Amino acid sequence: xxxxxxxxxxxxxxRNPNLVLITGDLGFGVLFPYMKEFPDRFINxxxxxxxxxxxxxxxxxxxxxxVVYSIGNFPTLRCLEQIRNCCxxxxxxxxxxxxxxxxxxxxxxxxxxxTEDMSALRILPGVTVYxxxxxxxxEAVMARFxxxxxxxxLRIGRGGEPVFHDIEKIRGYQTGKAIPYCEGKxxxxxxxxxxxxxxxxxxxxxxxxxxxxxVASFPTVKPIDAEYLAAxxxxxxxxxxxxxxxxxGGFGGAVCEVVAGLPQNRARVVRIGMNDRYSxxxxxxxxxxxYYGLDGPGVADRAQAVLEGKA
Amino acid sequence: MNYGKSELLAYKVRRHALDMTSRGGTAxxxxxxxxxxxxxxxxxxxxxxxxxxxxxPQRDRMILSKGHAGxxxxxxxxxxxxxxxxxxxxxxxNGSRLSGHVSHKxxxxxxxxxxxxxxxxxxxxxxxxxxxxxxxxxxxxCIIGDGECDEGAVWETALIANQYQLDNFxxxxxxxxxxxxxxxxxxxxxxxLDQKWASFGWHVIRINGHDHAALHAAYDKAKAAMGQGxxxxxxxxTIKGKGVSFxxxxxxxxxxxxxxxxxxxxLKELEAHKP
Numbered sequence: 001x002x003x004x005x006x007x008x009x010x011x012x013x014x015r016n017p018n019l020v021l022i023t024g025d026l027g028f029g030v031l032f033p034y035m036k037e038f039p040d041r042f043i044n045x046x047x048x049x050x051x052x053x054x055x056x057x058x059x060x061x062x063x064x065x066x067v068v069y070s071i072g073n074f075p076t077l078r079c080l081e082q083i084r085n086c087c088x089x090x091x092x093x094x095x096x097x098x099x100x101x102x103x104x105x106x107x108x109x110x111x112x113x114x115t116e117d118m119s120a121l122r123i124l125p126g127v128t129v130y131x132x133x134x135x136x137x138x139e140a141v142m143a144r145f146x147x148x149x150x151x152x153x154l155r156i157g158r159g160g161e162p163v164f165h166d167i168e169k170i171r172g173y174q175t176g177k178a179i180p181y182c183e184g185k186x187x188x189x190x191x192x193x194x195x196x197x198x199x200x201x202x203x204x205x206x207x208x209x210x211x212x213x214x215v216a217s218f219p220t221v222k223p224i225d226a227e228y229l230a231a232x233x234x235x236x237x238x239x240x241x242x243x244x245x246x247x248x249g250g251f252g253g254a255v256c257e258v259v260a261g262l263p264q265n266r267a268r269v270v271r272i273g274m275n276d277r278y279s280x281x282x283x284x285x286x287x288x289x290x291y292y293g294l295d296g297p298g299v300a301d302r303a304q305a306v307l308e309g310k311a
Numbered sequence: 312m313n314y315g316k317s318e319l320l321a322y323k324v325r326r327h328a329l330d331m332t333s334r335g336g337t338a339x340x341x342x343x344x345x346x347x348x349x350x351x352x353x354x355x356x357x358x359x360x361x362x363x364x365x366x367x368p369q370r371d372r373m374i375l376s377k378g379h380a381g382x383x384x385x386x387x388x389x390x391x392x393x394x395x396x397x398x399x400x401x402x403x404x405n406g407s408r409l410s411g412h413v414s415h416k417x418x419x420x421x422x423x424x425x426x427x428x429x430x431x432x433x434x435x436x437x438x439x440x441x442x443x444x445x446x447x448x449x450x451x452x453c454i455i456g457d458g459e460c461d462e463g464a465v466w467e468t469a470l471i472a473n474q475y476q477l478d479n480f481x482x483x484x485x486x487x488x489x490x491x492x493x494x495x496x497x498x499x500x501x502x503x504l505d506q507k508w509a510s511f512g513w514h515v516i517r518i519n520g521h522d523h524a525a526l527h528a529a530y531d532k533a534k535a536a537m538g539q540g541x542x543x544x545x546x547x548x549t550i551k552g553k554g555v556s557f558x559x560x561x562x563x564x565x566x567x568x569x570x571x572x573x574x575x576x577x578l579k580e581l582e583a584h585k586p
Contacts, residue, residue: 020444040444041444043440043475045471046467046470046471046474048464048467048470048471050429050430050433050463050464050467051433051436051464051467051468051471052433052467052471053433054430054431054432054433054434054436054437054464054468055433055434055436055437055440055468055471056437057423057434057437058423058433058434058435058436058437058438058439058440058441059437059438059440059441060437061422061423061434061437061438062437062438062441062442062445063441064441064444066437081427081430082430082433082464085424085425085426085427085430086423086430086433086434089424090415090423090424
């Protein structure tokens with residue numbers, strides 16, 4: 001995902017002479033190709049996320065499309081008020097990129113777990129939130145992320161994630177649309193971000209146990225695909241939401257807000273994610289996903305218990 | 312040089328601000344009075360700007376980072392002709408576009424909305440950075456408060472602006488020595504403030520922020536420093552509540568609204584010193 005991001009960024013920078021990249025002193029190696037090609041449109045703001053975000057807004061007000069790059073919680077929670085006041089209120093063309101969604105930097109410890117960022121960014125008026133699942137979704141989303149006006153947030157993994165889509169099928173992706181992965185009759189697992197891999201694994205396990213489970217990915221968390229959710233509610237009685245993130249106010253929260261507002265045919269929504277807690281266990285991404293029941297078997301077991309009326 | 316234009320504008324800013332805060336029942340008159348001479352000099356004689364064309368690309372930019380003194384900016388903009396003076400009467404009234412902390416939405420001449428301290432300054436830096444990238448010749452001015460210098464983002468900005476040699480960036484510190492609850496000295500000490508900025512690599516000019524001759528000279532020097540590769544800070548020693556004796560140097564007037572006899576007394580003093 002990360003390499004796809006930088007490739008798409010360079011392609012857009014060739015098209016848009018007003019595109020500028022600012023980093024908060026991160027991106028070793030990753031940003032080098034961009035820095036080499038566009039040295040005059042690259043700024044290292046140092047380790048100063050608050051000033052960096054306000055500065056990005058100021059540059060955007062002067063006509064720049066400013067991409068702000070950092071990892072974990074640094075370009076989000078650390079400077080949330082700057083995003084609100086300086087970027088969003090001014091409708092500035094600031095594009096915030098967080099590498100390290102969820103437990104990507106699992107072993108680095110709690111400070112580096114990005115597990116509340118979608119909630120935090122989603123509540124701000126005028127901020128679009130993208131959480132692509134693989135490098136193909138990332139490529140599809142980047143075209144929107146870098147060109148649509150206003151503030152946008154892109155949450156991506158590090159790299160090496162499995163690929164689930166064919167780019168030809170999702171080229172021309174429209175912001176706010178869900179991408180169905182497979183259809184089901186008993187329930188759907190809906191995901192945002194790289195955790196789609198767990199949903200797909202769970203779907204296979206559940207199929208072996210006799211359940212027909214659909215899976216869909218939501219590369220855009222805000223605005224969420226309300227139309228698709230309404231259609232699913234008319235089709236199945238249960239929607240599972242799966243996110244490597246807190247279940248409070250994030251992707252699952254966004255789904256609940258839509259479903260609760262439907263006049264009829266409301267499905268039950270079961271949110272799977274971090275249950276309003278921090279992780280202090282040391283482990284890599286796969287370990288922590290399994291520990292918190294966010295891997296394929298964990299999701300399958302939880303879903304099965306719900307479907308059998310046991311949870 | 313005759314400073315009549317800026318001195319008259321400063322008087323008008325104070326005069327409007329007294330009425331606006333009194334009518335609106337709002338605070339921060341002391342903070343507005345302390346910077347009134349600074350904004351008057353900037354808008355009257357220093358900045359290139361065109362009230363008939365607020366988005367003129369070659370204009371100098373001005374961001375009030377101490378956004379709580381917004382009434383002072385609205386007053387100076389209205390006096391310059393950006394919008395009708397009559398609109399000042401709506402300040403802080405229900406349905407108005409002139410909020411207590413300065414807002415740019417629909418208000419010609421306001422470059423950016425501020426009010427959360429430590430944010431307007433780096434926004435202004437972004438504007439200066441963009442101008443540098445574009446090879447543009449205009450300057451970016453920014454006024455910050457002394458209490459605002461408690462914010463870490465002020466010093467983040469000081470570091471970045473130095474690194475990128477933003478000599479088109481002219482910051483003024485309205486150093487009135489009083490912050491929200493008490494004096495700066497008894498809250499978070501800033502002195503030696505000029506040495507602090509100098510050690511961050513800035514070109515420092517320190518003057519009496521109510522002396523129009525000194526202000527003009529300071530901004531002449533600041534403009535002349537463009538091309539020397541250093542951002543510029545004008546540390547303006549000011550008096551909180553300057554212009555009304557019973558408001559001067561009294562933390563009370565960070566919050567208090569002049570009404571009744573106090574309003575009358577303040578008005579009398581301002582009128583007595585009308586240029």
